[in-house]
Amino acid sequence: MSIAETQETPGNARPRPRKATFRPEVQGLRALAVLMVVAYHVWLGRVSGGVDIFLLISAFLLTLSFVRKAEAASPVRLLAHWLHLFKRLLPAAVVVILGVLAGTWLILPQGRWPEVLDQAWASLLYRQNWLLADAAVDYYAQDHAGASPLQHFWSLSIQGQVFILWPLIFAGTAEVLAVLRRLPLLGGVTYRGLLALVFGTVFAASLAYSVEQTAANQAYAYFDTRARLWEFALGSLLALALPYLKPGKAVRVVLGWAGLVAMVSCGLLLTVDRSFPGYVALWPTLAAAAIIVAGRTGSRFGVDRILSSRPAVALGDNSYALYLWHWPVLVLALAATGVEAPNLTQGLGIVAASIVLAVLTTRFVEKPLRGWHWPKLRAWRTAVVVAACGALLAGPVAIWQTTLTKEESATAAQPRELTPGALALTPGNENSPAPKARTIPGPTALDNDWAGIDTPCAGANATSDPILEGCRQELPAEPSTRRIVVLGDSHAQQYLGALAPVAAARGWELVTLLMPACRFGAESDTRNAECNAYNRASSAYVLEHRPDAVFTVASLTHEEAPFETEVPGYLEGVKPFADAGIEIVGIRDNPRFTFNMPECAQRNGTDAAACNPSLSESLVDPSPLENFRGRLPGLHLMDMSDFICARGVCPAVVGNVYVYKDDNHLTRTYVETMIPMFEQRLLATTGWS
Numbered sequence: 173m174s175i176a177e178t179q180e181t182p183g184n185a186r187p188r189p190r191k192a193t194f195r196p197e198v199q200g201l202r203a204l205a206v207l208m209v210v211a212y213h214v215w216l217g218r219v220s221g222g223v224d225i226f227l228l229i230s231a232f233l234l235t236l237s238f239v240r241k242a243e244a245a246s247p248v249r250l251l252a253h254w255l256h257l258f259k260r261l262l263p264a265a266v267v268v269i270l271g272v273l274a275g276t277w278l279i280l281p282q283g284r285w286p287e288v289l290d291q292a293w294a295s296l297l298y299r300q301n302w303l304l305a306d307a308a309v310d311y312y313a314q315d316h317a318g319a320s321p322l323q324h325f326w327s328l329s330i331q332g333q334v335f336i337l338w339p340l341i342f343a344g345t346a347e348v349l350a351v352l353r354r355l356p357l358l359g360g361v362t363y364r365g366l367l368a369l370v371f372g373t374v375f376a377a378s379l380a381y382s383v384e385q386t387a388a389n390q391a392y393a394y395f396d397t398r399a400r401l402w403e404f405a406l407g408s409l410l411a412l413a414l415p416y417l418k419p420g421k422a423v424r425v426v427l428g429w430a431g432l433v434a435m436v437s438c439g440l441l442l443t444v445d446r447s448f449p450g451y452v453a454l455w456p457t458l459a460a461a462a463i464i465v466a467g468r469t470g471s472r473f474g475v476d477r478i479l480s481s482r483p484a485v486a487l488g489d490n491s492y493a494l495y496l497w498h499w500p501v502l503v504l505a506l507a508a509t510g511v512e513a514p515n516l517t518q519g520l521g522i523v524a525a526s527i528v529l530a531v532l533t534t535r536f537v538e539k540p541l542r543g544w545h546w547p548k549l550r551a552w553r554t555a556v557v558v559a560a561c562g563a564l565l566a567g568p569v570a571i572w573q574t575t576l577t578k579e580e581s582a583t584a585a586q587p588r589e590l591t592p593g594a595l596a597l598t599p600g601n602e603n604s605p606a607p608k609a610r611t612i613p614g615p616t617a618l619d620n621d622w623a624g625i626d627t628p629c630a631g632a633n634a635t636s637d638p639i640l641e642g643c644r645q646e647l648p649a650e651p652s653t654r655r656i657v658v659l660g661d662s663h664a665q666q667y668l669g670a671l672a673p674v675a676a677a678r679g680w681e682l683v684t685l686l687m688p689a690c691r692f693g694a695e696s697d698t699r700n701a702e703c704n705a706y707n708r709a710s711s712a713y714v715l716e717h718r719p720d721a722v723f724t725v726a727s728l729t730h731e732e733a734p735f736e737t738e739v740p741g742y743l744e745g746v747k748p749f750a751d752a753g754i755e756i757v758g759i760r761d762n763p764r765f766t767f768n769m770p771e772c773a774q775r776n777g778t779d780a781a782a783c784n785p786s787l788s789e790s791l792v793d794p795s796p797l798e799n800f801r802g803r804l805p806g807l808h809l810m811d812m813s814d815f816i817c818a819r820g821v822c823p824a825v826v827g828n829v830y831v832y833k834d835d836n837h838l839t840r841t842y843v844e845t846m847i848p849m850f851e852q853r854l855l856a857t858t859g860w861s
Contacts, residue, residue, distance in 0.1 A: 200479025231407030386450030431462030593845025596827030669843030694741030726758030763790030
């Protein structure tokens with residue numbers, strides 16, 4: 173994960189001696205950290221804290237190198253440093269990403285391709301962490317059934333960003349020091365001391381930010397570079413302080429073993445993926461720091477005896493490539509076999525394959541390019557090598573994305589009669605086979621196939637309540653004949669694909685108050701505090717603005733039995749509207765499943781039994797809506813499930829249109845094919861004209 177410290181020559185030449193500053197126990201520590209990452213991912217399905225150790229080690233080694241140069245009065249050539257650095261990091265990364273692209277084409281369903289291609293760019297440009305941070309907090313990001321084979325590049329992206337920032341700090345501090353030494357009272361300031369002040373400030377500020385953000389928005393903070401800077405700063409402070417830390421041999425032996433035990437146990441005792449990178453991440457980083465401070469004890473009982481052994485150092489030499497390979501090998505192997513979690517034997521096979529690929533990558537890619545003499549003679553030559561590595565990946569990715577875009581255009585340009593969607597289930601058409609055509613929406617469009625309206629509420633629909641800042645409105649060209657407020661979550665939102673066109677055609681005004689994963693109803697322990705607060709605010713908005721009607725989802729579907737229930741507190745939630753003379757439309761929820769429907773169809777074919785689950789395993793009979801019938805005046809109950817599930821099954825594709833975009837959300841495209849039936853049923857249910 174960080175810059176390799178070996179001094180090797182290409183080809184079959186004998187390796188050059190290690191530098192005098194080489195610390196074998198740190199290389200062994202790197203080996204142990206990567207083994208933790210691999211083992212926890214493969215067998216435990218969780219995060220180990222090993223990545224945090226890698227970040228600390230990388231800053232530790234980088235700081236040692238720059239401080240040695242500064243104290244030896246060697247010039248700091250930033251551009252040359254960065255070019256040399258990325259010449260060492262990029263080749264192995266590019267080889268792995270190309271391997272992932274090949275595996276993606278062979279194994280993953282077409283719907284996953286756009287995501288992997290986007291992440292290939294993000295990984296190449298060292299911005300993968302920001303891409304994942306946005307997706308982590310975006311409820312509407314595509315819910316793919318399985319992890320991305322490139323998502324582990326998030327830590328390398330953070331590291332790459334710090335590898336650009338840290339040298340600027342080193343160079344800037346040197347310039348500041350030169351100015352301070354001209355001042356009479358500050359002439360004794362040292363470079364090491366000034367750096368300690370800078371990195372101490374970074375450590376304190378970043379840790380405070382990390383603690384605050386982890387508590388407020390952990391999903392985003394986990395990938396946020398700013399919330400991780402303190403881990404690098406800790407490594408730098410450790411490098412600066414190390415010459416002054418000289419505990420006795422016995423203390424160092426205890427420190428080493430205590431650090432090792434704490435390091436290995438971290439992922440077992442903590443839910444790292446849900447509690448990091450706040451103050452809890454001090455556990456693995458301080459554990460690693462303890463091992464580094466212990467150093468070479470010279471004792472046969474010291475942990476450094478294990479970490480400095482030839483196998484540990486050899487694995488450390490291959491740790492960067494092993495980290496790169498282990499995750500895509502795991503993800504692609506599970507996708508190819510359909511196994512959810514590998515057993516011991518399968519896991520050993522995955523680990524063995526990862527190690528073999530890592531050794532080959534290090535031996536035939538990383539080391540030869542690192543020892544290649546030609547680029548070292550001129551900075552522009554190094555730049556050519558870096559650019560060539562980038563082009564080697566950018567070319568195939570750009571071509572593939574262009575091809576997908578062309579295919580998507582061809583798919584979208586098909587005559588509408590070839591993609592009837594729900595119209596294929598109407599009387600007279602239900603037994604007619606669908607014509608030969610491409611299934612829509614295509615893979616590049618499926619991710620964003622959401623219904624919705626975009627104009628913020630204003631004028632008579634405006635609200636001063638900050639919790640309702642997501643309020644949106646759609647106004648007709650002429651004065652509206654009816655105003656409807658849509659309440660609830662994404663399952664209410666998806667029906668805007670039909671409701672919004674109907675409203676536009678009939679001159680109705682629409683307002684949406686929607687919160688992801690927050691079904692509308694009275695306050696309930698089944699909802700979190702934020703959802704309950706949003707529903708209270710939504711109810712108050714409706715009672716204040718007095719629309720003609722509200723549109724809600726009145727049942728709640730589940731992955732497992734019971735497959736469908738009433739929405740908790742539904743009648744209690746809508747009763748105040750009924751009492752105020754406001755009509756309520758309660759539509760039945762759509763089925764949800766345990767797997768991604770379009771990916772199933774892409775992988776197995778649209779007619780595969782696995783992609784056409786039984787209606788009895790998706791909805792219940794009788795519908796929970798029957799319990800509401802006649803209970804409140806003005807409550808109109810609506811059911812469109814016969815245009816989602818028909819003839820006893822719930823298909824992934826109907827009339828050459830994907831019904832679902834994931835495991836529980838209808839595509840906007842499919843809902844739009846339901847418009848005539850939706851309008852007819854809405855008018856019949858409510859008596860509106």
